[in-house]
Amino acid sequence: MTPKSNSISDNISKDRLYIILGSAFGLGLCPFAPGTCGALLGVLIHIVVAILLPIEMRMVVLTISFLLICVANHLLTPWATTYWRSKDPSHFVLDEVAGYLLVPILFHHGKLWQIVFWGFLLFRILDIIKVPPARQIDRNMGGAWGILLDDLVSAGYAVLFLYVLMWIGPQIGLDKALISISD
Numbered sequence: 215m216t217p218k219s220n221s222i223s224d225n226i227s228k229d230r231l232y233i234i235l236g237s238a239f240g241l242g243l244c245p246f247a248p249g250t251c252g253a254l255l256g257v258l259i260h261i262v263v264a265i266l267l268p269i270e271m272r273m274v275v276l277t278i279s280f281l282l283i284c285v286a287n288h289l290l291t292p293w294a295t296t297y298w299r300s301k302d303p304s305h306f307v308l309d310e311v312a313g314y315l316l317v318p319i320l321f322h323h324g325k326l327w328q329i330v331f332w333g334f335l336l337f338r339i340l341d342i343i344k345v346p347p348a349r350q351i352d353r354n355m356g357g358a359w360g361i362l363l364d365d366l367v368s369a370g371y372a373v374l375f376l377y378v379l380m381w382i383g384p385q386i387g388l389d390k391a392l393i394s395i396s397d
Contacts, residue, residue, distance in 0.1 A: 229297065232290055232293050232294070232297070233297075233305075235286060235290060235308075236286075236290045236293075236294050236305070236306045236307070236308060237252065237305050237306065237307060238251075238252040238253075238254075238255035238307045238308065238310075238311050239255060241254055241255055241307065242304075242305045242306065242307030242310075243305055248304050248305050248307060249304065249307055249310045249338070249341065249342075250310075250338050251307075252307025252308075252310045252311060253307065253310040253311060253313065253314045253334065253337070253338060255307075255311045256283075256310070256311040256312070256313070256314030256315045257314060257330055257334055259276070259279050259311075259315060260276065260314070260315065260318045260329075260330060261326065261330060263275050263276055263279070264318075264326050265326075272322075273319065273322070276315060276318060276319050277319055279315060280312055280315040280316060280319060283308050283311050283312045283315065284308075284312050284362060286308055287308040287309055287312060287358055287361065287362050288358040288359075288362070290306070290308065291306070291357060291358035291361055292358075294306035301356055301360075302352070302360070302361050306361070308362075309361050309362045309364075309365040310341065310365055312362060312365060312366065313337055313341060313365030313366055313368060313369040314333070314334060314337050314369065316366055316369035316370070316373075317329070317333040317334075317336075317337055317369050317372050317373055317376070318333060320369075320370070320373040321333065321373045321376045321377065323376075323380055323393060324380065324393040324394050325394060328392070328393050328394065329376070329393075332375075332376060332379060332392070332393065333372060333373075333376060336371075336372035336375045336376065337368060337369055337372040340368040340371045340372050340375075341364070341365055341368035341369075344364060344368070345367075345368070345371055347367060348364040348365075348367040348368050348371075349364075351363045351364040351367060352364040376393060379392040379393045380392070380393035
């Protein structure tokens with residue numbers, strides 16, 4: 215093999231690795247709703263941590279996972295924008311994974327299924343509609359920070375809504391279906 219062909223195969227291997235990582239192990243390659251599918255990796259991480267780890271380790275592991283995904287988002291953004299020829303490629307979903315993970319880091323009341331279901335649903339709806347300032351960040355801020363921050367703002371809004379659900383549930387008799395803080 216010539217040195218040039220090694221370089222080409224190295225680039226193909228690097229691209230494959232980056233596609234796997236940037237698409238959340240292929241979830242973001244889904245032909246419909248790639249961001250929603252990609253965010254499912256965050257849900258999986260959350261569920262595995264909540265089920266397998268003792269309570270005193272959960273927040274630490276979730277936070278470390280969140281930070282690692284944010285770092286990966288920043289490191290892979292230049293490659294992703296070039297590879298997919300878009301300033302915010304739809305198949306590059308580390309921002310959605312990080313956005314979902316911020317929800318259980320900031321809100322840890324109620325049952326696991328309630329946090330996962332309502333947190334995921336609210337995060338995805340708010341990330342899709344982009345309530346200001348998420349919309350302005352998405353439109354005006356480029357690069358890794360722009361890709362990531364609009365999702366983190368949407369996650370913050372989702373957390374606020376979760377607190378509202380936790381408060382309003384007992385008021386309307388739906389605390390078992392919304393967010394229940396008692397067993």
